[in-house]
Structures are given as C-alpha cells and as structure tokens.
Amino acid sequence: MITETTLSKLRYPDYWRNSFTLWSNAEAWDSFYFKKNPDTTKQLSRDALYxxxxxxxxxxxxxxxxxxxAIAMKSDLKLQKSAKRKNYQDEKENQLPTKKHKSTITLFCLQKDDDLLSAFPIEIKCKATIGDLKEAIKEKIQVPIAKDLSLWKVEIPDDDEDKLSNIVLDDKERLRPTRKINKYFPEVPVEDHIHVIISSGKSSEDQALQPLELQKIYNDIHVEHLVAELKYRSKVIPISRNEASRSLFASAFLVAATNIFPGKFEVRPEKYVAGPNxxxxxxxxxxxxxxxxxxxIVEVKKSKSVYNSSCKMASL
Known part of the structure; x- marks a missing residue:
C-alpha cells in the first residue's frame, strides 16, 4: 500500500490509490490523464507519468x-522514448537525400533592363555566400569581374512585364556579398518568379554617373587630340556634303572616345530609339x-565650318 505521505506528494493521487495491479501500463495512464485534462497532448501525459x-x-x-x-513502468517508458527517437532519426535520414531543396536552391536571375525571357537559373547551395552567387552569375553572363555586379532581391512574376519595367531597385533589398544565401532565402523561393535582379554598377547612383563621365571627355584634353586627328585626316580625305561620308569621321571620333573607358560602352550605328518625343x-x-x-545618342550634322562639323551628343 502507498502511504498518505507519499500520496500527498503526487499530483494525481487518485490514480495511485488503486491496486498496483490496475496501474497496468502507459496507455491506461493516458486514458486517466485525458479525462482530467481533455485539451492536452500525449507528450504531456507521458511527462506527467514520468x-x-x-x-x-x-x-x-x-x-x-x-x-x-513503478520501476517496470518507468523502464517501459524509456524503451518507448528510445524507439520513438530512433524512428524519428531513421525517417529524417531517409528524407534527406530526396529533399534537395534542403541543401540547394534554384534562383532565377535577370539583368536589369533585359526582358523576362532573358532570365536564367542559378542552382546554389543554401550555405554559400552571395559572393559565391556573384561568381556563378559572372560565368553565366560573361562579365570580367564579379565584384562589379550588384544583386537585388525581388519577387516578380515571370510574365509581368509591367512590374518589371516599373521596378525601382532603390526600394529593394541589396544582397551583401558576405552574407549567406539562406539569410536572404530561408524558404524555397516562389516558383515562376524572378528572384534576383543584376545591375552592373555598384549602385544606381554609380550607374547614373557613367553617362556623365563619358560626357566629361568632350571637355577633356583627349578631345583636343581627337579634333587634331580629325583635321589632319580631312586634309587628305575631304569631308563631303554626303552624310554617309561625314559619318565615317564621326564614327572614328566616337570609337576613340569610348575606348577611353575600355569595356564600358559600345557604339551602335543606326540605333533605333523610342520615347515620349x-x-x-x-x-x-x-x-x-x-x-x-x-x-x-549621336546625330551627325553639317555645320558652317567644315572642321567644326560632325557630332552632337545627347545624354538620356
């Protein structure tokens, strides 16, 4: 028999007042416990029994x-816990090889100002860094230096051209190269979406300065040499009134000017443009x-002075 002193230390003495032959097993305890605590769990029941x-x-x-x-019941509880833990570990190990997204994810990336059909996937480990992602992107789009890339986290449906055209990167989260992928993408990315926008400048402010830097060369000492070269050539190859002929001189001038910034710009003849005007x-x-x-844009125009003819540039 259990003394009243011992029963007073128990939270559920009524159960233990019965003959030990009725204590049965953990399942019998569960039935008793759930009647006392209807809104509970089996785990709490077993903890109380323990x-x-x-x-x-x-x-x-x-x-x-x-x-x-009591010793036999406790031993059974330990065996049940051990078996449950083993089953959980086995189930977890069996699942790991099939759940690839646990260790890697696929991010769809798009260069700024490209259309949605130009998006491309990058599969990368979740524990890799954004710097690693930049290196992977560099191989895809063949840029010389990964550090020149800036990455922005976005969520754009792959068929929403309007949302893409109106996107403002300054409002988006810029991805830091030292952070891990799973910091920015803790969950599996949404399907059928663009996840990363790529810009080639360090920031939108830096990109805005690039045309200004090019415009600056027209007031730079390099222009003096280019104009001198233009005058020298015109002595042996007269600039005719034909616009095509004048364009030959202008193209040489533009190529030399843009080469001051190697790899930054391209000159494209007969470029189609569209805008509000x-x-x-x-x-x-x-x-x-x-x-x-x-x-x-550059338009070749004839001026009064043959040597001062050739081009006017408009920054967009």
Whole structure:
C-alpha cells in the first residue's frame, strides 16, 4: 500500500490509490490523464507519468510490489522514448537525400533592363555566400569581374512585364556579398518568379554617373587630340556634303572616345530609339556593354565650318 505521505506528494493521487495491479501500463495512464485534462497532448501525459513514477520509486519501500511495478513502468517508458527517437532519426535520414531543396536552391536571375525571357537559373547551395552567387552569375553572363555586379532581391512574376519595367531597385533589398544565401532565402523561393535582379554598377547612383563621365571627355584634353586627328585626316580625305561620308569621321571620333573607358560602352550605328518625343533611327547609339542600356545618342550634322562639323551628343 502507498502511504498518505507519499500520496500527498503526487499530483494525481487518485490514480495511485488503486491496486498496483490496475496501474497496468502507459496507455491506461493516458486514458486517466485525458479525462482530467481533455485539451492536452500525449507528450504531456507521458511527462506527467514520468514525474509521478520518479516520486513513487524514490519513496516506496524497497522490495514492495508497488515499487517494482513503478520501476517496470518507468523502464517501459524509456524503451518507448528510445524507439520513438530512433524512428524519428531513421525517417529524417531517409528524407534527406530526396529533399534537395534542403541543401540547394534554384534562383532565377535577370539583368536589369533585359526582358523576362532573358532570365536564367542559378542552382546554389543554401550555405554559400552571395559572393559565391556573384561568381556563378559572372560565368553565366560573361562579365570580367564579379565584384562589379550588384544583386537585388525581388519577387516578380515571370510574365509581368509591367512590374518589371516599373521596378525601382532603390526600394529593394541589396544582397551583401558576405552574407549567406539562406539569410536572404530561408524558404524555397516562389516558383515562376524572378528572384534576383543584376545591375552592373555598384549602385544606381554609380550607374547614373557613367553617362556623365563619358560626357566629361568632350571637355577633356583627349578631345583636343581627337579634333587634331580629325583635321589632319580631312586634309587628305575631304569631308563631303554626303552624310554617309561625314559619318565615317564621326564614327572614328566616337570609337576613340569610348575606348577611353575600355569595356564600358559600345557604339551602335543606326540605333533605333523610342520615347515620349517620338521614335526612329539615330546615326549612333551609345549603350552600356554589360546591360545594353542606351545612355546617349549621336546625330551627325553639317555645320558652317567644315572642321567644326560632325557630332552632337545627347545624354538620356
């Protein structure tokens, strides 16, 4: 028999007042516990039983049938817990090889100002860094230096051209190269979406300065040499009134000017442009090499002085 002193230490003494032959097993305890606590869980029931058994084993007389029964019930509980833990580990190990997204994710990337059909996937480990992602992107789009890339986290449906055209990167989260992928993408990325926008400048402010830097060369000492070369050539190859002929001189001037910034710009003859003021072909378009963004247009015009003829540039 269990003394009243021992019963007073138990939270559920009514259960233990019964004969030890009725204590049965953990399932019988669960039935009793759920009646007392209808809004509970099996885990809480077993935790409560474990606590009760510890008190009984500690206080009951050694060799008594009640104590032996309590020890046997506790041993069964331990075996059940061990089996449950093993089943959980086995299930987890069996799942790991099939759940590839646990260790890698696929991000769809798009260069700024490209259309949605130009998006491309990058599969990368979740524990890799954004710097690693930049290196992987560099191989895809063939830029010379990964550090020149800036990455922005976005969520654009792959068929929403309007959302893409109206996106403002300054409002988006810029990805830091030292951070891990899973910091920015803790969950599996949404399917059928663009996840990363790539810009080739360090920031939108830096990109805005690139056309200004090119414009600056027209006031730079390099221009003096270019004009001198133009005058020298015109002595042996007269600039005719034909616009095509004048364009030959202008193209040489533009190529020399853009080469001051190697790899930054391209000169594209007969460039088609469109905007709020109209559309059509211009003599030359100046575009960023990495993004194909139009940053300037050049129209060849005839002026009064043959040596002062050739080009006017408009920054966009």
């Amino acid at each position: 606590g009760e058994l510890n008190i009984l084993i500690r206080d009951l007389e050694s060799g008594s049938k009640e104590k032996e029964k 109209g559309h059509g072909f211009v003599d030359y378009g100046l575009v960023l090499s990495q993004t194909s963004k139009l940053v300037g």
